Amino acid sequence: MDIIYFFELLGTFVFAISGMASAAEKKFDIFGGAIIGWATAVGGGTIRDVMIGRLPVGWMRDTNFLFAILAALPVVYFFRKTILRFPRTFLWFDSLGIGLFTVLGLERTLALGLDPAVAVVMGAVSATFGGVLRDLLCNEIPLLFQPKTELYVTVCLLGGLFYLFLGLFGLDYRWKMIITILVVFSLRQLAVSYQWRLPTIK
Numbered sequence: 001m002d003i004i005y006f007f008e009l010l011g012t013f014v015f016a017i018s019g020m021a022s023a024a025e026k027k028f029d030i031f032g033g034a035i036i037g038w039a040t041a042v043g044g045g046t047i048r049d050v051m052i053g054r055l056p057v058g059w060m061r062d063t064n065f066l067f068a069i070l071a072a073l074p075v076v077y078f079f080r081k082t083i084l085r086f087p088r089t090f091l092w093f094d095s096l097g098i099g100l101f102t103v104l105g106l107e108r109t110l111a112l113g114l115d116p117a118v119a120v121v122m123g124a125v126s127a128t129f130g131g132v133l134r135d136l137l138c139n140e141i142p143l144l145f146q147p148k149t150e151l152y153v154t155v156c157l158l159g160g161l162f163y164l165f166l167g168l169f170g171l172d173y174r175w176k177m178i179i180t181i182l183v184v185f186s187l188r189q190l191a192v193s194y195q196w197r198l199p200t201i202k
Helices: 003-025 032-050 064-085 087-113 116-136 155-168 173-194
Strands: none
Touching: 003 064, 003 116, 003 155, 003 173, 032 064, 032 087, 032 116, 064 087, 064 173, 087 116, 087 155, 087 173, 116 155, 155 173
16 A cells, blocks of 8 residues: 555544544534544545645545545544543644645645645645634634644644655655654644744734
């Protein structure tokens, strides 16, 4: 199995858990949780694919992505109390998800021959816009726009730039992906722990 495909399935699964955990917190039923999980898992990638003209969008080409989302449902259903009891667990899934989709979105965009700057932006779109859809459907102000939110999309942009930087050293793309995912994950964890935020517009 190609590592990009593996990471895409893993990212879909992880983000589906993130979305379903939010639905469980709102006490949605199983169907509602599945819809929130689906929107979180494929929302960012769908918006990215539409913007770069990669149609049909990814999850429509391969039903394994839908199976990855469905696989997340029993995980959240049977372990929801554990996930909701420890907010840090939710943060881990979200941080891992944005790391995975940052590099996937960037790599998919570069594969089409688009400018690296555009690829960095598309990586951030892939990583964060599924969360925007999740929050809107859960009747919350999207985490992306909350003034007191620790660095979120900024972490994805930095991760995308770091991925391009690693390319200057001729690293194999597999190592570039793994290292960048770990960097984005770590930056997000540090941002939350130390409350790193951008200045607000007064």
